[in-house]
Amino acid sequence: MDWLPGAASSYAAELDTIFWVILAVTGIVLVGVQVTLVYFLVKYRGREGRRASYVEGSTKAEVIWTVIPAVLIVGIAVASQRVWSQVKNPDRFPADALELNVEARQFAWSITYPGPDGELGTEDDFTRYNEMRVPVNRPVVFNMTSADVVHSFFVPAFRIKQDAVPGLNTRAWFEATEVGEYELACAELCGVAHGLMKGKVVVLPQDEFEGWLAGLGE
Amino acid sequence: MATVEAMAAPLAHGHHEEMSFVRKYIFSTDHKIIGIQFLFASLAFLALGGVLAIMLRWQLGFPGEAMPGVGVVAPKFYNALVTMHGTFMVFFAVMPLLVGVYANYLIPLKIGAPDMAFPRLNMLSFWIFVQSGIVMTASLFVEGGAPGAGWTAYAPLSAVPQYTGVSLGQQLWIISIVLFGASSLLGSVNYITTVINMRAPGMTLFRMPLSIWALFITAIIALLAVPILAAAVILLFFDQTLGTTFFLPADGGQPLLWQHLFWFFGHPEVYILILPAMGIISDVIANGSRKPVFGYHSMVLAIIAIAFLGWITWGHHMFQSGMNPLLGTSFMISTMAIAIPSAIKVFNWLGTMWRGNLRFHTPMLFAIGFVSLFTIGGLSGIFMASNSVDIFIHDTYFIVAHIHYVLFGGSLMAIFAAIYFWFPKMFGRMMNEAWGKIHFALTFIFYNLTFFPMHILGMGGHMRRIYDPTQYEFLQPYQPLNKFITISAILLFVAQLPLIANFFWSLFRGKKAEANPWRDNGLEWTVASPPPHGNFAVTPIVYRGPYEFSSPEVEEDYLPQDVPLNGEREVVGAGVGEE
Amino acid sequence: MNEAITLPGGVKAEPGMRIYNQKLGMWVFLASEVMFFTGLIGAYIILRFGASAWALPGVPLDEGGTPLNINLTAFNTFVLICSSVTMVKGFASIEQGDQKNLKRFLLATVLLGAAFVGIQVMEYIELAREGFLPHCSEELATVVPSCHLFGSTFYTMTGFHGAHVSIGVLCMVWVTVKAFRGGYTKESHGGVEVIGLYWHFVDLVWIILFTIVYLI
Incomplete structure (x- = not known):
């Protein structure tokens, strides 16, 4: 330990x-x-x-x-x-990052990916719950908001914590450096099941991730 | 060389008025009785807060297992425990124990006044506090459950009943806080007016004991901070009940506005909870060291500096909230700056003990405990003040450890010191020293065993306010530590039994206390224990500061503030009247 | 109140602020009131400037203006300012020992204060009839930008101010009754001064509220 x-x-x-x-x-x-x-x-x-x-x-x-x-x-x-x-x-967020949308709600994380075209807000976007897949060694910027109360996106292994606030778009970034699975937790008291609002971040090799993204997350 | 005993005035005996029991002990306007009333009421709330703490610790140490006599703690109830433990401890235990009890009891006695400026408002302040406490306690038992949005009541969680499943409980919480604010306001107006206007002749501002300085500055902070909280919770109440949207994103409301308002009150509140403790500790350490406080003037300036800086640091609670990151920088700088006056205070306490003749009576032991533990709490604050380290440890057990080192290791240790120190004055009897020392030793040991390991949990990323840490793989290795903390917390709770037993036993059976059992210099020790109604038969005249211990001018190692050295009495002569 | 006493060593006794307790207490209390209104007004400012659009005064309602009747409230502001003037006059009278004028001016202050509250209630009733409430009617919400938020902040701020005036009027009635019984003299009239401080404070808050809610 x-x-x-x-x-x-x-x-x-x-x-x-x-x-x-x-x-x-x-x-x-x-x-x-x-x-x-x-x-x-x-x-x-x-x-x-x-x-x-x-x-x-x-x-x-x-x-x-x-x-x-x-x-x-x-x-x-x-x-x-x-x-x-x-x-x-x-202003100092890395350029050419993968961009994702994250929406927190009681008691789940939904992550929207840009799909094969690599752009958010287009038809081929798709959404997954409680599992964020990202490529290794590439910065990931995510736009975060909340559907209800204040939540907080916390991945201990990445040392990232950022509140998700309803009505506000908060942005954060990280660049995972090792392939693997990491736990994602909510760090801000958000209601009865706050302690169970967990997910994971799966860091994939870049080509594997590209393939997954191109295949609409299949 | 002169001796104090030869020059001291005979003990004052005020005029006694016969009053009914109700006028004398229930609806009393005597600041001393009101202070004692606050003492009993807030000790009861302290016990309640402790019981809630044990229940929530049980769930963390033994998740899902039935607690003997309570049963399994359900998630919703767990959130209520977290919320109400914080609420009771902050608003109904520590704050009234420091401000309600000792500002009331000590200010008039220590500045040589017969009572507060507004005795009837003072009585009203206490009874509003009681109502506020009753409403808060009621919120534990109403339909829908107790409030579960944290003592910080972050909106929108606290603003929309559906989000927590609690509606009436949360509304009672708000009503109670508004009542609490009214009580606090009446108290503050009284303390400030009394200190400014009712000091005895010769009691200049820079002859006031540091406890009175701290309580005075604290009253100013409370006067200005609590109405902000009142305004914020009133808006929250409207969101709850009238369908307004101050803190809801629908129709343009702003959730972060709540956090700004809350912490604009909340950070000064932190200093309301610690400054009086620092003041009390300064008095006790000077007494126990038989030495003047080291650097009295800089101690006063440090209190004022902390009070001032406390107003511009609220944003450090919101580093990760989505607030502009540039603000994060400025709030880090103002927060770090507070470390400087805090450090000055710690070093000056050490300086006071340096080359002293230390007497380890129980109050002194708790004061030493305060210095030791507050140092840990103060230093751990620097981790959170660093905006980048805070990204990781924000909302983890690191902050839980920090606040408990400051509010328990700091404030509560000072409160214990104060209880033992002024008990003889309040009740005319001594508390048992041996049991007091046992209480100190057990508290100090189990305190550290409970709270020190929380730093380790925090470093591991253990989130606060989560119901069941075993749900997370990365937290499972910490479960034995969680169990250890829970057992220590239970023992810490049990370690308070000697205090309770000693308190009540001494109340009736303790050795009769003389007027000045600790050989102290303050004006309160120049009158009988307990002091008569009206405090001083003749308004005392103050000749010097409160810390003239081991002065070369007298044989004894203390020199009370009101004792004239040879010749001084004649110089003042007649014509020194009352206020 | 004593003159400063010089004690051995030449240290002054600092007998206090030379203000009697009630007056000092009122000043201290008003400091707290300032913070209460700062909380409300601060919230208003943050919400207003955080909103995408806000109802503008002096603009017709259907072009994004306010539903507020600014002329009526301007008159009401005048009423409240007049009450401060009569308050000052009353205090000046009793300082000269003129009990007759004290009664006259206190009565005027009570009546003007009550008139202010009465007009505010009328304004509320009229606004409610038009659908302007803490939570606006659907109809009004379509024409007034940020109507709900505007309504919430408007009623909270003016409502708390109105409550302060109402409490002030009640206290003023008490003082006036005491004045009619000859309770204040040239030498002793602290009650008039203390209630006067509160009254001027409430007046001042209104001028700020009127400016930020109705005028800009």
Whole structure:
């Protein structure tokens, strides 16, 4: 059992790196604070005849522990922003991606494929439920909406999460890097069967996927 | 060198008015009685919230198995448990325990006022709170079931009865929240007016204890944030009942509008739940360390900074909501900025203990527990604040771990510290120290065993609010951990029994408390335990700040705020009147 | 209220804001009211500018205008502003100890406030007859853009404001009765000042609502 689920999309590794960096930084701070705390508890435990030092503060110390967190925070923010804009900024979505429509509803995912002509909104589009088939190593952009309440498209292995909001078209993308089957879950409380609103993403070799698409999903 | 005892004024005995039982204990306008009423009411809700938590944990640890005495938890009921646990804990346990109890009890006593500015509104505030709680509890039992849209009540799920199968329950939830808002409003108006206008002579703003600073700033946040929630739930109520479409996409309504309104209230609300805890902890740590609070002024500024930044960070709850990604960037920056004042506070608490003469009484133990656990909760917040890491851990158990480290490890630890610390003042008797320490040890251990593993679940991608994790293949390896958490949670619940037993036993049988059992400096310790009606026989005069522990000017290691050092009494002389 | 007291060490005692509690309390309460209306008005703004089209004032109904009777409401706005003026006059009178004029102006304020509520109710009845409701009639929905949303926001905002005026009128009646019994003097007239603050606030909110709902 790994700590984070196996990474299977193009940006998963980069996102994980930020996670580990934050864990390292916060981990050092955490250990530092807890060790100091315990050390103080032992060293300055009350004893008869001892008197606490009458110290009201130290501007120097406070400046130090204001500046250090500020610097760390700026670093983390800058690193986060890079991946964020890569994953979520629609202007930076990869070109020549496969485009799909996803509609969430209580309690299923319907995925509409462009069909053999490769274009959505044409007659040969076809729809499948709870199973999203995609080619490996090719970006997939999907337009998402919801028929009823707010849902959230979550594939842990791809590190992608995007809410599907009724009345709104939200767009997201991923590029699967390994052939296989991955679980798709709804991450936003959406009603009685929220916990059962699952599907899967099947990543196929590119030629196999093309064949499947050309054959109208047969 | 002078001694405090030689210079302290004799204990105040206020004028006693004979009042009927009902006027004295039920419809009382005395801020102390109202604080105690809030204490009993919100502890009852805390227990209820805990029971709901155990039921939902049971389902997660043992999915589909019948819970002894309850039976199998059905999916719809599970959603109700999730919703009502959050609602009760946030609105009816933690918030009133901090604000209802300690703002009421402490503000007049600590600033040297006879009572609140508006005692009758204060009484009204409590009784509206009771009604609100009754309506919320009723929603558990009505036809159609209890509300199941989460304590955040995201529309459209919460707005259309068909989506959850709940209609009356959700409407009662809204009515209860509106009543709660009215109660909170009356409280805030009182606290703010009292702090501004009714401080005793010499109690300048920068001589106020940090608990009072925090409660004052919190009252301002509540004053401004709660009406936003009221407006939002009223619109939601119209969507539910009148067929309007504020939050429904039909006819142009906007589901995201709900999230914006809710979190515009909701994030300041988070600071309503933690700032008073920080203030209380500062008081207790200074007392337990026998040292002045390290960097008092920057502690005050940090409270104000957190309160201010809290207004511009609501969007970090909505990174994945479909909000403009550019907004995601700005909300990340404002959110990260909050880490700075929070860090200052933690380091200053450590600085307070540094070179102190630590006394490990029960309140101090809980305060130390607070520092330890709040640090974890604060640091785990940075993961969510990073907009890109949030893509993965949003709506997973990572956030569940985070909020519980802040609201249980933080707020509730502070509440426990406060209960033990001010119990002697409230009831005139000491709580049992040995049992208090046992309560602390068990709570601290089982708390960590319950909530720390949730970080691991979150890292594994475990979604929150799902009914049965075993449905997902990738979550099946985590089931033993889920079971472990559930058992720990039950033990954590059981670990609260010493508190209950100690509380009630001490209420009647505890050792009689003297006026100042903790050797503290605050004005509340200069009057008898419990203080008489009207608090102070003579308006106290304040000569210094609240944290003059181990001052070189006196022999004792404390120096109360109202004790004049040799010569000072004569300088003030006559003519210092009442407000 | 004391003058600032100087204590040893030269620290001022800061005896408070030098505003009596009721007045300070009202200011604090009004801050909360500002946020309540901010919530409602904010929702209105987001919904209106998120909508594909919105009913425009000053345009005939069948060309996408509003069904609202702007002239009537403009008159009603004038009525409410007048009530603020009489309120100011009443307060100025009692500050001079002039109880007779206080009674006169308070009575006028009550009547003007009641007139405002009455006219608003008339407006509602008229609009309802035309089919303009929180959920519009089918007929009106075809001519008025975003009619349902417009109706919902219109009635919510003006309704909550109307409720505030109504509560204000009731409180004002109470103050007026007390004035007629000689309850306010030159030295003690806090009640008049505090209700006046609330009254001016409600008036101000209306001017904002009238502008954003009826005029732009």
